[in-house]
Every structure is written in C-alpha cells, then in structure tokens.
Amino acid sequence: MASTVAALTQELVAVPSHEDETAVGNHIEDWLRRETDSAITRDDAGNVIARAGAGENSLALVGHHDVVEPAPSQVAGPDEYVVDERDGRLHGRGTADMKGAVAAAMLAFRDAVETLPESAGDGELVFASFVGEEVGGVGARHAIDDGFAPEYAIVGEGSTGYSSPGVTDVAIAHKGRRGSTITAHGSAAHASEADAGENAIYRATDAVDHLRELEAPAVEVAGETLSGSVVVTEIEGGTAWNVVPDRCEITVDERTVPGERASLEAVDELEGFEWTVDQDLPPMECGDDGFADLVLEAADTAQTGSPELVTKPHATDAGWLSQAGTECVVCGPAEPGEAHTESESVSIAVLERCQETYRRALESWL
Known part of the structure; x- marks a missing residue:
C-alpha cells in the first residue's frame, strides 16, 4: 500500500498511459476501492469517479491520468515508464502533468472521507480522474454529457510558481x-x-x-x-x-x-x-469569491509562502466544467515549464503541500 504522496505518485507514473489509460485507471480504481468507503464508478470513456456523502452540494477534486507521449529516456520498457527520485523531486512523464496532483487528490479524498459521517451535513465529496485531457478534454466532456455536474471543483493542474517561485497559488481564471x-x-x-x-x-x-x-x-x-x-x-x-x-x-x-x-x-x-x-x-473564470477564498486560505495554511489568486495561460478541463456550470479553481503542484518536457519533474514537498491544501479545502467546505 502506498502510504505517501511520493510513493503513490511513483506507482501511477510508472504505468504507461499516453495511448491507453486503462491500466492506470485500474490502479486508481483499485486503490480507491481498497482505501475509501465511497461509491466508485468507471464510465464508458474510462473516467474514474468516486463519491462520498449525500446532498445537493458537492465539491470535486478533479485531475486526469492520461499523459502526452514520453521521450525515449522516459520509457523503461513496453509496460513501464521511468520514474526516479533525485534532489527532492520525482522525475518522469506525468509527474507534473498530472499524476502527482491525482495522487495528492486521492489521499486528500481518502482522509476527508474518513471524517465525513461526523461533519458532512448535506455535502458530497467527489474525486474524479478523467481520460483524454491531452486530446481535447474527451473524458471531461463525456462525464459532463453523462451528468457529472458538481457545484464546485478544484482542478489539480499546475499553479505553483505563478506569483513567486515555489509558491502554490490558486488560479481563478485561465485562457x-x-x-x-x-x-x-x-x-x-x-x-x-x-x-x-x-x-x-x-x-x-x-x-x-x-x-x-x-x-x-x-x-x-x-x-x-x-x-x-x-x-x-x-x-x-x-x-x-x-x-x-x-x-x-x-x-x-x-x-x-x-x-x-x-x-x-x-x-x-x-x-x-x-x-x-x-x-x-473553453476558458474558465470562477464566479464565486467565497469558494476561491476558501481554497486560497487552505493553500495559505498549507505552506510558508503567501499564495495569491492568479490567472493561468493554459486551457484545462476546468474550462469544460465551468462551461457546464461548475464553479472552478485550479490549484496544483506543477510549475511553469515542466509539463510535456523530457526533463519533466515535480517537487515532493509541493506534492505534500497540495495534498494538505486539498484536505483542508474539503474539510473547510464541509
């Protein structure tokens, strides 16, 4: 059992998912069934969605487990990607974009679900990892067409290093x-x-x-x-x-x-x-200041730096969710310039920070 965000990230990154996301989707689904008491579905597209609690209000942690094609140096064999730890960072295809954030969200979801019966009220917690983000949001669009419609979502794409180096910010809009x-x-x-x-x-x-x-x-x-x-x-x-x-x-x-x-x-x-x-x-803009401030406060508490509300230049699945009516923010460990590169990596300390940010946001929202 992976007990840390670094270990779980390594497990997810090692599983190839640039052509077929099935195997890593199986890994995520199996982990959620083993580690959480939640209702888990795997739709026809391959999206993995877990729900806990009940009520009209829902907050989702959202990511994607597909990646772009790896460089030859990032492939260990036909069924394994290279992933290694050096200087406090994990290196490999998908570490930054965005299996590290998916791992952080899985652990935060598990921890929040454990406290759900005592504190939930009428809230529902959701974890969703989509397929096909890198090819136009195929998974997100399928899920939305199939009725996926949380009121709020934290999308774990990169928001670290925008206001200042090393700080994990909260993006409330993107192009x-x-x-x-x-x-x-x-x-x-x-x-x-x-x-x-x-x-x-x-x-x-x-x-x-x-x-x-x-x-x-x-x-x-x-x-x-x-x-x-x-x-x-x-x-x-x-x-x-x-x-x-x-x-x-x-x-x-x-x-x-x-x-x-x-x-x-x-x-x-x-x-x-x-x-x-x-x-x-589609672009994204969060229209709920209270929700943005809640996530910002969680991010502020989880780190020594001073995060800010920022904008992001890249399109993400938050655009599809926002277009469908979900209030979204983007908050994740990846830094500018890491995604889609031969030297892709992510800071382990920032992964731990994001796990704590997500957990605090879920519990504060409840």
Whole structure:
C-alpha cells in the first residue's frame, strides 16, 4: 500500500498511459476501492469517479491520468515508464502533468472521507480522474454529457510558481484555445495566363491582413489583465510552380478569454472563404469569491509562502466544467515549464503541500 504522496505518485507514473489509460485507471480504481468507503464508478470513456456523502452540494477534486507521449529516456520498457527520485523531486512523464496532483487528490479524498459521517451535513465529496485531457478534454466532456455536474471543483493542474517561485497559488481564471482553419477558394489557371484564374493564395493574404487588424479581447481578473490573441501559424496552398492555386488554407491559433471572442466569424462571411473550427477549448473564470477564498486560505495554511489568486495561460478541463456550470479553481503542484518536457519533474514537498491544501479545502467546505 502506498502510504505517501511520493510513493503513490511513483506507482501511477510508472504505468504507461499516453495511448491507453486503462491500466492506470485500474490502479486508481483499485486503490480507491481498497482505501475509501465511497461509491466508485468507471464510465464508458474510462473516467474514474468516486463519491462520498449525500446532498445537493458537492465539491470535486478533479485531475486526469492520461499523459502526452514520453521521450525515449522516459520509457523503461513496453509496460513501464521511468520514474526516479533525485534532489527532492520525482522525475518522469506525468509527474507534473498530472499524476502527482491525482495522487495528492486521492489521499486528500481518502482522509476527508474518513471524517465525513461526523461533519458532512448535506455535502458530497467527489474525486474524479478523467481520460483524454491531452486530446481535447474527451473524458471531461463525456462525464459532463453523462451528468457529472458538481457545484464546485478544484482542478489539480499546475499553479505553483505563478506569483513567486515555489509558491502554490490558486488560479481563478485561465485562457481557452480555439484552433481553426480558414480556406480561401479560387480558380486554377496556367501561371503564364494568371488573369484567367483566381489566385487563392492572394485571397488568403487578404484574410491574413484582416486577422492582423483584429483586436484581441482582454478581461481584468484578480488584479491583472488576461489577454487573448489571434495568430496565423500555418499556411498551405498550391499544387505546382506553374499553376495558379485554387485553394489555400490558413491555420489560426486563438487564445480566448472568459466572456469575449475575437470576431473570426467575419471571415466566413467574405466571398470565397470558408471558416472551420477544429478545436475549441473553453476558458474558465470562477464566479464565486467565497469558494476561491476558501481554497486560497487552505493553500495559505498549507505552506510558508503567501499564495495569491492568479490567472493561468493554459486551457484545462476546468474550462469544460465551468462551461457546464461548475464553479472552478485550479490549484496544483506543477510549475511553469515542466509539463510535456523530457526533463519533466515535480517537487515532493509541493506534492505534500497540495495534498494538505486539498484536505483542508474539503474539510473547510464541509
């Protein structure tokens, strides 16, 4: 039995989950059944959800157990990832993003459930670890469609090192991402008779000019400006050096903010253009100051530093939950620059801090 957050993190990280999350989902489910007296479900997508208590009010600890593809140095064999401890940190694929936070949430959930009968009132505690976060929130969306709707959620994505190095903050808003393709249509002709055709690349540059003139939205959150952006990241068109192209595609990366969107729809209304949304990860903003303050107080009590309410530049599953009506904050051990890297690691001391933060938040909420 893993008795510490470091040991449990090592167990979870060692199990591969970049192509198939089944094995690590089994490990999480088995641990919860063994360690907690809670109602546990495993839905068709592979999400692991545990519930304890009863009533209309619910607070969930939320994470995900899928990871991005590991680097060769992070693979020990066909059925095992490398995970090792050095200098007070755990190193390996998924340590920071985000099996460490999942382990901290599992332990905090277990400890809070043990005190639930005496203190619960009408509150329900929930633990949820989703699949498919790294590929567009597949698991979170499936769970929401299946009725997963806690009133409140703490999502354990990284929030450490935002206000100052080493401090675990509480993010009350984050950006979303909308990825889209603008297709410019023209008509082909031989390049020696260019006027006989309609050059789709030239038409595409008109769309680029329009995008460059768009004003990216911005909102004020937690005393700072959360700014969106619209960036053309790819352009592809043409079939041969001597043919006027009849088609040209532009890829657009748009970072969205709560409540505001750049007007990319206007391009779709222009003659000869087609606009297709390929991915739309929603932003998040917590609208309940009392809940944000509760989690901030728990984080403050769990560490010597002084955490702050901050914003986060990356989209998380909190966006899907927020869009569905759950009040969310993000609080977790990962630091900027750790996720998705060959040198990915997480501080053991910060994992322990997050476990304590989650436990205090659950008990205070009850």
